[in-house]
Amino acid sequence: MTENPTHTARPLPGGPVAEAVFAEITARVAALRAAGVVPSLATILVGDDPASAGYIRMKQERAAELGFASPHIHLSATATPADLLWAIGAYNRDPDVHAILVQHPTPPQLDYAETILAIDPAKDVDGLHPENLGRLAAGLPGPVPCTPAGIEALLAFHEIPVAGRDVVVLGRGTTLGRPLSLLLSQKRATADAAVTVVHSGVPGWERHTRRADIVVAAVGVPGIVRPEHLRPGAVAIGGGVRYEGRRLLPDLDESCATVAGAITPRVGGVGPTTVAMLFRNAVELAERQTGLPAA
């Protein structure tokens, strides 16, 4: 982005945000371990999708670096709902497992919403169990969905003012747009925004994004946000992505950097903050379950 002279937007990388969060997590893991608790993030992979297997591998490597145990169950692509419920149940009952992650997407015979419901909310590292989404809506403590939490952290780290500003979120999905709108409208110094959510039911949604101080793309339609959808100088955050093979196609068209005042890079923007928040949730769940205070 910086190599193109027409792309004047300030880049907002997620890597340094994630590194700061990992440093905090390392201290919290050390405190747990000193008290005899090994925090544990347990994973379940169904099938052999190479991208999903790669994500699991990456999370296990990060878990090892941070001092987490990372037990893993790999089910075949033909696993039945009962097979998956058995695996989740085993982790739910295991007192040494503090956080459970079922890699998404699962094969079509498995209903993802039912899968999330089966996870003990106290071990729901993705924060997507309805009880935890309810806690978010009610402003109660609990694991917050990782990508929205990562976006709030990214804005705070880069000192982008959010309180009192107009934030327009494009997309109302359960993992990103909807929880992000709840999060950024909470009463907190790094939130406190006037949040508008637009989606496929809002024809001409660009009339909203064009007046926004901050636009968050949370759709999964490559290039859906273009320069003409942004107010000059606005902050553009790319949360939505689609993969074609190994190629990552973001919602934000690259040319948005000619108009935006600040923008997340195509690679290394929101993604690293999502992973960091996953481990922050995991250490927090371990602290809650063991009654040990944060470092």
Ligand SMILES: NC(=O)c1ccc[n+]([C@@H]2O[C@H](COP(=O)([O-])OP(=O)(O)OC[C@H]3O[C@@H](n4cnc5c(N)ncnc54)[C@H](OP(=O)(O)O)[C@@H]3O)[C@@H](O)[C@H]2O)c1
């Ligand atoms: N970077 C990361 O680490 C990370 C993590 C999680 C998710 N994501 C990405 O974030 C994106 C959203 O995830 P999600 O689970 O929330 O997805 P989702 O449930 O599919 O939601 C997509 C939203 O986009 C809206 N939409 C679709 N086409 C549209 C259009 N042409 N115009 C306006 N709105 C449109 C949909 O509207 P309707 O509600 O009307 O259908 C829906 O609200 C995906 O690309 C996902 O891969 C990224």
